[in-house]
Amino acid sequence: MFGKQPILSQQTFSGIADESLPAKRLNIAYGVDKNFLFGACISVTSILENNKNVPLVFHIFSDYTDEETCKKLEQLAVHYQTTIILYIINNDSLADFPYTVRYSYAAYYRFLTCEYLQSRTESLVYLDADIICKGSVEPLLNLDIEDNIVAAVIDVEMMQKRAVQIFGFEPDSYFNSGMLYINLKAWQQNNILEKLIATFSDDTLAAKLTFPDQDALNLLVRGKVKFLSRGYNAFYNFDDEPKIKRADRYKEIINDDTVFIHYVGVTKPWFSWAKDYPAVKYFSRIYTISPWRDHPLYDARTLKQYKKKSVHQKYLGRRFEGFKTYLTYTWLKMKK
Incomplete structure (x- = not known):
């Protein structure tokens, strides 16, 4: 499937001896380029801070790293007594995949995590880097996905209507791919990656894929999705604030049942101009206690x-x- 070895190198940061690793662990993966690596690191920290008694292993797939990032990942792993593995992606391995302005190599990273980790674990939680954890992920350790390929949360109403009109989906059956619980055995058995590439290569269908990776994945696993509660992918958009003009609006979205806050939209919580919004506090609290607390917010x-x-x-x-x-x-x- 890959033209060349997809992983150039990998580095393990661990604060726990191998013999102490519990047999049952929750594997959590990210696929990010340089622009989202910082966000992914804060996301990892948020999960660790809110789940100190849950056995976790993190897998970060990226095309970029530096000495400072590795040093801080080591500090994080030691502090929380966890394991974090950083994989450096060889973009040349994706040279035979469709590549346009709309389909950059970064769109394939989440799928690479599934392909590369299927020999190491039977299930995987994939998260976008703009997600902050504020609750317990322990229920995911024992999630019964039955014979489904993924478990996910339905997308917003606008996206549901679009899926019905363009792809003929049933109402409330189109999910957001920012948080996915993936049955890797079923993923492999159904040859999902091969089918994804074929979908991207279909010029007629590709024209309809406004959100390429998410649209294609929804099409391929349709009918094989276990839907989770909104708390596992609660959408909050800073860019709605100037339109709605209600400072406490976030309380309607983020509540006691929220496990993952998904900061959708252009403005991310690590951007300097978001720091004055109340809803940024879930990010800011983790940022200020993380090894990245001296890392400047982005302009x-x-x-x-x-x-x-x-x-x-x-x-x-x-x-x-x-x-x-x-x-x-x-x-x-x-x-x-």
């Missing part, structure tokens, strides 16, 4: 980010700063 780097930053600055009363950010956005747009 805008893309056109979309500059535009959103400007909107948020104006909404939060910093109109002059917002105007300057918008000028930067306009200048960068003209340069393209």
Whole structure:
């Protein structure tokens, strides 16, 4: 399936002796590029902080690392007495896969985690890097997925309507792929990766895939999905704040039953202009106790980010700063 060895190297950070590893552990994986590696590290920390008595192993697949990241991952593993494995992806191994502006190699990383780990564990929890844990993941240790391929949470109403109209889905049967519990045995038996590549290569179908990896996965495992409660993937979008204008709106989304907060949208909690919103506190608390607490929050780097930053600055009363950010956005747009 891969043209070359998909993993260039791997490094294990462990605060626990191999002989002390419990037989039953929850394996949690991330597939991220350089821009989301920091977010994934804070996400890992949030799970560890809220699940100190749950046996966990983390797998981070990325095309980037550096000495500082490795040092901090080691500190994290030792502090929480856990195991974290960092895999460096060889993007050349994906050279035969469809690659366009819409289908970058990063879109395949979550699927690579499934292929590479299926010989090591029977099940896997996959998380996007913009997810923060605030509850217990222990129920996932004993989740009965029956004969399904994945367990997931349904997406928002707009996405449900789109799935019905474009793909002929039944109502409330389209899931969000930011949090997935994956039956790796069923994944292998159903040749999901091979079918995904075929789907991406189908020009007629590909034109309909607005959200390529998520759309394709929904199509391929349709009817083989166990649906979980909203608490396992609670969507919160900072970019809705300037539209809705209610500071306590997040309380309607994030509650006592929330296990994973999924910070969807352009503005992520690790962006500097999100720090004044109340809902960022779940990220900020973990950030300030993590080995990355001295790592600066990110500033805008893309056109979309500059535009959103400007909107948020104006909404939060910093109109002059917002105007300057918008000028930067306009200048960068003209340069393209």
